[in-house]
Amino acid sequence: MSHFTTERTLWDIASGPAQTQSFLADPDGFLSRYPLNDAEKVMIKEKDVKGLEAMGSSSMLVMLFWVAVSGGFASLGEYLGRMNAPA
Amino acid sequence: MAEIVGGFLLPHDPLVTADPDAPSKEQGDAVRNAFKHVAKRLEELAVDTVIVVGDDHYTVFGPQCLPRCLIVIGDAAGPIEPWVRLPQEPFRINQPLAEHIMQHGFDNGIDWAVAKSITLDHSTSLPIHLCFQDKPGISAIPVLINSGVEPLIPNRRCYQIGQAMREAVLAWDGPERVAIIGTGGISHWVGMKEMGRVNVEWDQMIMAAVERGDAEAIIALSDDEIIRESGNGGLEIKNWIVALGFVDRFRGEVIEYQAVHEWVTGCGFMEIAA
Numbered sequence: 001m002s003h004f005t006t007e008r009t010l011w012d013i014a015s016g017p018a019q020t021q022s023f024l025a026d027p028d029g030f031l032s033r034y035p036l037n038d039a040e041k042v043m044i045k046e047k048d049v050k051g052l053e054a055m056g057s058s059s060m061l062v063m064l065f066w067v068a069v070s071g072g073f074a075s076l077g078e079y080l081g082r083m084n085a086p087a
Numbered sequence: 088m089a090e091i092v093g094g095f096l097l098p099h100d101p102l103v104t105a106d107p108d109a110p111s112k113e114q115g116d117a118v119r120n121a122f123k124h125v126a127k128r129l130e131e132l133a134v135d136t137v138i139v140v141g142d143d144h145y146t147v148f149g150p151q152c153l154p155r156c157l158i159v160i161g162d163a164a165g166p167i168e169p170w171v172r173l174p175q176e177p178f179r180i181n182q183p184l185a186e187h188i189m190q191h192g193f194d195n196g197i198d199w200a201v202a203k204s205i206t207l208d209h210s211t212s213l214p215i216h217l218c219f220q221d222k223p224g225i226s227a228i229p230v231l232i233n234s235g236v237e238p239l240i241p242n243r244r245c246y247q248i249g250q251a252m253r254e255a256v257l258a259w260d261g262p263e264r265v266a267i268i269g270t271g272g273i274s275h276w277v278g279m280k281e282m283g284r285v286n287v288e289w290d291q292m293i294m295a296a297v298e299r300g301d302a303e304a305i306i307a308l309s310d311d312e313i314i315r316e317s318g319n320g321g322l323e324i325k326n327w328i329v330a331l332g333f334v335d336r337f338r339g340e341v342i343e344y345q346a347v348h349e350w351v352t353g354c355g356f357m358e359i360a361a
Binding site: 004007008011012015050053058059060061062063064072073076079080083084 | 105106144145146149150151170235236237276277278279280282283319
Protein backbone atom coordinates (compact mmCIF):
# COMPACT_ATOMS: atom_id res chain seq x y z
CA MET A 1 0.00 0.00 0.00
CA SER A 2 2.97 2.27 0.46
CA HIS A 3 3.15 3.50 -3.13
CA PHE A 4 -0.27 5.03 -2.57
CA THR A 5 1.29 7.10 0.18
CA THR A 6 4.13 8.00 -2.13
CA GLU A 7 1.60 9.22 -4.71
CA ARG A 8 -0.14 11.26 -2.02
CA THR A 9 3.18 12.83 -1.06
CA LEU A 10 4.09 13.64 -4.67
CA TRP A 11 0.63 15.08 -5.28
CA ASP A 12 0.82 17.26 -2.18
CA ILE A 13 4.25 18.59 -3.14
CA ALA A 14 3.01 19.43 -6.66
CA SER A 15 -0.35 20.82 -5.58
CA GLY A 16 0.73 24.46 -5.31
CA PRO A 17 3.67 26.81 -4.87
CA ALA A 18 3.32 26.98 -1.08
CA GLN A 19 3.49 23.20 -0.72
CA THR A 20 6.37 22.97 -3.16
CA GLN A 21 8.33 25.62 -1.28
CA SER A 22 7.61 23.92 2.02
CA PHE A 23 9.12 20.71 0.66
CA LEU A 24 12.12 22.41 -0.91
CA ALA A 25 12.85 24.41 2.25
CA ASP A 26 12.80 21.40 4.58
CA PRO A 27 12.49 18.08 2.74
CA ASP A 28 12.99 15.93 5.82
CA GLY A 29 10.47 17.90 7.85
CA PHE A 30 7.95 17.79 5.02
CA LEU A 31 8.34 14.05 4.43
CA SER A 32 8.11 13.29 8.17
CA ARG A 33 4.37 13.99 7.91
CA TYR A 34 3.89 10.87 5.79
CA PRO A 35 4.24 7.16 6.69
CA LEU A 36 6.99 6.59 4.12
CA ASN A 37 9.88 4.20 4.53
CA ASP A 38 13.46 5.40 4.26
CA ALA A 39 13.91 4.22 0.67
CA GLU A 40 10.82 6.11 -0.44
CA LYS A 41 11.98 9.25 1.32
CA VAL A 42 15.34 9.04 -0.44
CA MET A 43 13.71 8.58 -3.84
CA ILE A 44 11.58 11.67 -3.33
CA LYS A 45 14.43 13.80 -1.96
CA GLU A 46 16.73 12.76 -4.80
CA LYS A 47 14.00 13.23 -7.41
CA ASP A 48 14.54 9.63 -8.53
CA VAL A 49 11.75 9.82 -11.10
CA LYS A 50 12.63 6.50 -12.70
CA GLY A 51 12.53 4.76 -9.34
CA LEU A 52 9.27 6.43 -8.35
CA GLU A 53 7.63 5.30 -11.58
CA ALA A 54 9.04 1.80 -11.20
CA MET A 55 7.50 1.46 -7.75
CA GLY A 56 4.07 2.12 -9.23
CA SER A 57 3.56 5.87 -9.06
CA SER A 58 1.64 7.44 -11.93
CA SER A 59 4.02 8.59 -14.66
CA MET A 60 1.92 11.71 -15.10
CA LEU A 61 2.13 12.52 -11.41
CA VAL A 62 5.86 11.85 -11.27
CA MET A 63 6.30 14.34 -14.12
CA LEU A 64 4.15 16.95 -12.37
CA PHE A 65 6.23 16.47 -9.21
CA TRP A 66 9.42 16.92 -11.22
CA VAL A 67 8.13 20.07 -12.92
CA ALA A 68 7.14 21.54 -9.56
CA VAL A 69 10.47 20.95 -7.84
CA SER A 70 12.86 21.35 -10.77
CA GLY A 71 12.05 24.70 -12.27
CA GLY A 72 9.10 24.09 -14.55
CA PHE A 73 8.55 22.58 -17.96
CA ALA A 74 11.89 23.84 -19.25
CA SER A 75 13.46 21.11 -17.15
CA LEU A 76 11.70 18.27 -18.96
CA GLY A 77 14.81 17.50 -20.98
CA GLU A 78 16.63 16.50 -17.81
CA TYR A 79 13.54 14.60 -16.67
CA LEU A 80 13.54 12.52 -19.84
CA GLY A 81 17.27 12.01 -19.48
CA ARG A 82 16.71 10.53 -16.04
CA MET A 83 13.79 8.42 -17.23
CA ASN A 84 15.89 6.98 -20.04
CA ALA A 85 19.09 6.52 -18.05
CA PRO A 86 20.48 2.98 -18.03
CA ALA A 87 19.57 0.97 -14.96
CA MET B 88 -37.84 17.42 -26.90
CA ALA B 89 -34.15 18.12 -26.94
CA GLU B 90 -32.25 17.10 -30.05
CA ILE B 91 -28.83 15.49 -30.43
CA VAL B 92 -27.16 17.14 -33.38
CA GLY B 93 -23.80 15.39 -33.42
CA GLY B 94 -20.39 15.39 -31.95
CA PHE B 95 -16.70 16.09 -32.29
CA LEU B 96 -13.50 14.37 -31.24
CA LEU B 97 -10.44 16.53 -30.68
CA PRO B 98 -7.30 16.92 -28.57
CA HIS B 99 -7.05 18.93 -25.40
CA ASP B 100 -3.26 19.20 -25.58
CA PRO B 101 -2.32 22.05 -23.19
CA LEU B 102 0.82 22.80 -25.17
CA VAL B 103 -1.36 24.18 -27.98
CA THR B 104 -1.73 27.32 -25.89
CA ALA B 105 1.12 26.89 -23.39
CA ASP B 106 3.80 26.64 -26.07
CA PRO B 107 2.14 27.74 -29.33
CA ASP B 108 5.34 28.32 -31.29
CA ALA B 109 6.97 24.97 -30.53
CA PRO B 110 5.93 23.19 -33.75
CA SER B 111 6.28 24.51 -37.29
CA LYS B 112 3.88 27.29 -38.22
CA GLU B 113 2.27 24.95 -40.72
CA GLN B 114 1.50 22.30 -38.10
CA GLY B 115 0.49 24.80 -35.44
CA ASP B 116 -1.86 26.57 -37.82
CA ALA B 117 -3.39 23.28 -38.93
CA VAL B 118 -4.29 22.45 -35.33
CA ARG B 119 -5.51 25.96 -34.52
CA ASN B 120 -7.61 26.03 -37.69
CA ALA B 121 -9.15 22.68 -36.78
CA PHE B 122 -10.34 24.14 -33.48
CA LYS B 123 -11.77 27.10 -35.43
CA HIS B 124 -13.50 24.69 -37.79
CA VAL B 125 -15.21 22.94 -34.86
CA ALA B 126 -16.25 26.33 -33.49
CA LYS B 127 -17.79 27.20 -36.86
CA ARG B 128 -19.57 23.85 -37.11
CA LEU B 129 -21.14 24.35 -33.68
CA GLU B 130 -22.62 27.60 -34.97
CA GLU B 131 -23.74 26.06 -38.26
CA LEU B 132 -25.49 23.29 -36.35
CA ALA B 133 -27.18 25.88 -34.11
CA VAL B 134 -25.89 24.04 -31.03
CA ASP B 135 -26.78 25.63 -27.70
CA THR B 136 -25.37 23.01 -25.31
CA VAL B 137 -22.12 21.07 -25.56
CA ILE B 138 -21.32 18.12 -23.33
CA VAL B 139 -17.52 18.26 -23.02
CA VAL B 140 -15.96 14.97 -21.96
CA GLY B 141 -12.49 15.12 -20.47
CA ASP B 142 -10.35 13.58 -17.75
CA ASP B 143 -8.54 15.08 -14.81
CA HIS B 144 -4.75 14.80 -14.95
CA TYR B 145 -4.06 14.24 -11.24
CA THR B 146 -4.56 17.99 -11.00
CA VAL B 147 -7.97 18.82 -9.50
CA PHE B 148 -8.31 15.38 -7.97
CA GLY B 149 -5.59 13.53 -6.11
CA PRO B 150 -5.04 10.18 -4.42
CA GLN B 151 -7.55 11.17 -1.74
CA CYS B 152 -10.46 11.02 -4.22
CA LEU B 153 -10.55 9.77 -7.82
CA PRO B 154 -14.05 10.01 -9.30
CA ARG B 155 -14.82 7.34 -11.88
CA CYS B 156 -17.28 9.54 -13.72
CA LEU B 157 -18.30 13.04 -12.76
CA ILE B 158 -20.81 15.55 -14.06
CA VAL B 159 -20.74 19.29 -13.40
CA ILE B 160 -24.17 20.59 -12.45
CA GLY B 161 -23.28 23.98 -11.01
CA ASP B 162 -20.54 26.56 -11.34
CA ALA B 163 -17.42 25.81 -13.31
CA ALA B 164 -14.37 27.74 -14.40
CA GLY B 165 -11.00 26.93 -15.90
CA PRO B 166 -8.34 26.14 -16.57
CA ILE B 167 -6.91 25.73 -13.09
CA GLU B 168 -3.33 25.54 -14.42
CA PRO B 169 -1.78 29.00 -15.01
CA TRP B 170 0.89 27.46 -17.25
CA VAL B 171 -1.73 26.61 -19.90
CA ARG B 172 -1.80 30.35 -20.60
CA LEU B 173 -5.54 30.67 -20.97
CA PRO B 174 -7.53 33.07 -18.80
CA GLN B 175 -9.23 31.30 -15.91
CA GLU B 176 -12.83 32.27 -16.62
CA PRO B 177 -16.24 31.09 -15.47
CA PHE B 178 -18.05 28.92 -18.00
CA ARG B 179 -21.71 29.05 -18.95
CA ILE B 180 -23.23 25.79 -17.70
CA ASN B 181 -26.61 24.43 -18.76
CA GLN B 182 -27.48 23.60 -15.17
CA PRO B 183 -31.07 22.38 -15.67
CA LEU B 184 -30.08 19.88 -18.34
CA ALA B 185 -26.98 18.84 -16.37
CA GLU B 186 -29.10 18.10 -13.31
CA HIS B 187 -31.52 16.15 -15.46
CA ILE B 188 -28.68 14.04 -16.92
CA MET B 189 -27.41 13.48 -13.38
CA GLN B 190 -30.80 12.36 -12.07
CA HIS B 191 -31.57 10.28 -15.15
CA GLY B 192 -28.24 8.56 -14.60
CA PHE B 193 -28.97 7.90 -10.93
CA ASP B 194 -32.27 6.33 -11.97
CA ASN B 195 -30.64 4.20 -14.66
CA GLY B 196 -27.46 2.82 -13.18
CA ILE B 197 -24.93 5.64 -13.53
CA ASP B 198 -23.60 6.59 -10.10
CA TRP B 199 -22.22 9.99 -11.02
CA ALA B 200 -19.89 11.89 -8.79
CA VAL B 201 -21.20 15.43 -8.86
CA ALA B 202 -19.46 18.79 -8.91
CA LYS B 203 -21.60 21.65 -7.66
CA SER B 204 -18.73 24.12 -7.99
CA ILE B 205 -15.39 23.33 -9.55
CA THR B 206 -12.35 24.75 -11.29
CA LEU B 207 -11.48 22.36 -14.09
CA ASP B 208 -8.16 21.41 -15.62
CA HIS B 209 -7.20 21.84 -19.26
CA SER B 210 -8.96 18.73 -20.54
CA THR B 211 -12.37 20.37 -20.63
CA SER B 212 -11.28 23.99 -20.23
CA LEU B 213 -9.09 24.21 -23.32
CA PRO B 214 -11.75 22.90 -25.76
CA ILE B 215 -14.37 25.17 -24.17
CA HIS B 216 -12.08 28.17 -24.57
CA LEU B 217 -11.09 27.38 -28.14
CA CYS B 218 -14.48 26.24 -29.43
CA PHE B 219 -17.24 28.30 -27.81
CA GLN B 220 -16.30 30.37 -24.78
CA ASP B 221 -16.74 33.46 -26.95
CA LYS B 222 -20.22 32.38 -28.13
CA PRO B 223 -22.80 33.53 -25.56
CA GLY B 224 -25.48 31.28 -27.00
CA ILE B 225 -23.59 28.08 -26.23
CA SER B 226 -23.35 26.55 -22.74
CA ALA B 227 -21.33 23.60 -21.52
CA ILE B 228 -21.94 20.49 -19.48
CA PRO B 229 -18.48 19.26 -18.45
CA VAL B 230 -18.14 15.54 -17.77
CA LEU B 231 -14.99 13.88 -16.45
CA ILE B 232 -14.19 10.20 -16.66
CA ASN B 233 -11.18 8.53 -15.13
CA SER B 234 -9.16 7.73 -18.22
CA GLY B 235 -5.96 9.22 -16.84
CA VAL B 236 -5.26 7.70 -13.45
CA GLU B 237 -5.56 4.13 -12.20
CA PRO B 238 -7.98 2.56 -11.45
CA LEU B 239 -9.12 3.22 -14.99
CA ILE B 240 -12.69 3.16 -16.15
CA PRO B 241 -13.39 0.30 -18.62
CA ASN B 242 -14.04 1.16 -22.28
CA ARG B 243 -17.43 -0.56 -22.23
CA ARG B 244 -18.55 1.52 -19.28
CA CYS B 245 -17.56 4.68 -21.15
CA TYR B 246 -19.82 3.69 -24.03
CA GLN B 247 -22.64 2.97 -21.59
CA ILE B 248 -22.22 6.39 -20.00
CA GLY B 249 -22.48 7.98 -23.42
CA GLN B 250 -25.62 6.00 -24.16
CA ALA B 251 -27.11 6.92 -20.78
CA MET B 252 -26.51 10.61 -21.44
CA ARG B 253 -28.10 10.19 -24.87
CA GLU B 254 -31.20 8.66 -23.35
CA ALA B 255 -31.34 11.42 -20.76
CA VAL B 256 -31.12 14.18 -23.37
CA LEU B 257 -33.79 12.53 -25.53
CA ALA B 258 -36.06 12.36 -22.47
CA TRP B 259 -35.62 16.08 -21.76
CA ASP B 260 -38.57 18.32 -22.59
CA GLY B 261 -36.48 21.40 -23.28
CA PRO B 262 -35.71 22.77 -26.76
CA GLU B 263 -31.94 22.31 -26.53
CA ARG B 264 -29.80 21.33 -29.49
CA VAL B 265 -27.04 19.28 -27.93
CA ALA B 266 -23.63 18.26 -29.23
CA ILE B 267 -20.84 16.37 -27.51
CA ILE B 268 -17.09 16.82 -27.65
CA GLY B 269 -14.90 13.87 -26.71
CA THR B 270 -11.49 15.30 -25.87
CA GLY B 271 -7.97 13.96 -25.66
CA GLY B 272 -5.49 11.67 -27.34
CA ILE B 273 -4.61 10.29 -29.56
CA SER B 274 -1.13 8.81 -28.94
CA HIS B 275 1.02 10.51 -26.32
CA TRP B 276 3.24 9.34 -23.49
CA VAL B 277 2.75 11.73 -20.55
CA GLY B 278 5.71 11.58 -18.20
CA MET B 279 6.76 8.20 -19.59
CA LYS B 280 10.24 7.65 -20.98
CA GLU B 281 8.83 7.69 -24.53
CA MET B 282 7.34 11.18 -24.11
CA GLY B 283 7.54 12.95 -27.47
CA ARG B 284 6.84 9.84 -29.49
CA VAL B 285 3.71 9.79 -31.68
CA ASN B 286 2.39 6.52 -33.15
CA VAL B 287 0.86 7.71 -36.42
CA GLU B 288 -0.15 4.22 -37.51
CA TRP B 289 -2.09 3.67 -34.28
CA ASP B 290 -3.73 7.07 -34.47
CA GLN B 291 -4.86 6.39 -38.02
CA MET B 292 -6.24 3.02 -36.97
CA ILE B 293 -8.35 4.68 -34.29
CA MET B 294 -9.59 7.37 -36.66
CA ALA B 295 -10.39 4.81 -39.35
CA ALA B 296 -12.55 2.90 -36.86
CA VAL B 297 -14.43 6.10 -36.07
CA GLU B 298 -14.82 6.88 -39.77
CA ARG B 299 -16.56 3.57 -40.43
CA GLY B 300 -18.69 3.81 -37.29
CA ASP B 301 -17.00 0.88 -35.60
CA ALA B 302 -17.08 1.73 -31.91
CA GLU B 303 -16.67 -1.93 -31.02
CA ALA B 304 -13.18 -2.03 -32.57
CA ILE B 305 -12.08 0.65 -30.11
CA ILE B 306 -14.01 -0.67 -27.12
CA ALA B 307 -12.36 -4.07 -27.62
CA LEU B 308 -8.86 -2.65 -27.11
CA SER B 309 -7.31 -3.59 -23.77
CA ASP B 310 -5.77 -0.93 -21.55
CA ASP B 311 -2.41 -2.70 -21.78
CA GLU B 312 -2.52 -2.59 -25.59
CA ILE B 313 -3.54 1.05 -25.63
CA ILE B 314 -0.70 2.02 -23.29
CA ARG B 315 1.84 -0.05 -25.20
CA GLU B 316 0.91 1.40 -28.58
CA SER B 317 -0.18 4.92 -27.70
CA GLY B 318 1.05 5.68 -24.20
CA ASN B 319 -0.83 6.52 -21.04
CA GLY B 320 -2.26 9.56 -22.83
CA GLY B 321 -3.68 7.27 -25.49
CA LEU B 322 -6.11 6.04 -22.86
CA GLU B 323 -8.01 9.25 -23.50
CA ILE B 324 -9.75 7.51 -26.38
CA LYS B 325 -12.01 6.45 -23.51
CA ASN B 326 -13.28 10.06 -23.59
CA TRP B 327 -13.92 9.58 -27.31
CA ILE B 328 -15.83 6.36 -26.60
CA VAL B 329 -18.25 8.28 -24.37
CA ALA B 330 -18.95 10.59 -27.31
CA LEU B 331 -19.42 7.64 -29.66
CA GLY B 332 -21.99 6.14 -27.30
CA PHE B 333 -23.78 9.47 -27.08
CA VAL B 334 -24.13 9.99 -30.84
CA ASP B 335 -24.90 6.29 -31.51
CA ARG B 336 -25.04 4.74 -34.99
CA PHE B 337 -22.47 7.29 -36.02
CA ARG B 338 -20.15 7.82 -38.93
CA GLY B 339 -17.00 9.84 -38.57
CA GLU B 340 -15.33 12.37 -40.81
CA VAL B 341 -11.74 13.46 -40.39
CA ILE B 342 -11.30 17.19 -39.93
CA GLU B 343 -7.53 17.19 -39.35
CA TYR B 344 -4.68 15.05 -38.15
CA GLN B 345 -1.23 16.26 -37.19
CA ALA B 346 1.50 14.28 -35.47
CA VAL B 347 2.99 17.12 -33.47
CA HIS B 348 6.12 15.83 -31.76
CA GLU B 349 6.82 19.23 -30.20
CA TRP B 350 3.42 19.04 -28.54
CA VAL B 351 4.10 15.35 -27.75
CA THR B 352 0.75 14.30 -29.22
CA GLY B 353 -1.00 12.88 -32.24
CA CYS B 354 -3.67 15.55 -32.69
CA GLY B 355 -6.78 14.11 -34.34
CA PHE B 356 -9.96 16.06 -35.07
CA MET B 357 -13.16 14.36 -36.23
CA GLU B 358 -16.83 15.12 -36.60
CA ILE B 359 -19.29 12.36 -35.81
CA ALA B 360 -22.93 12.28 -36.80
CA ALA B 361 -25.71 9.75 -37.04
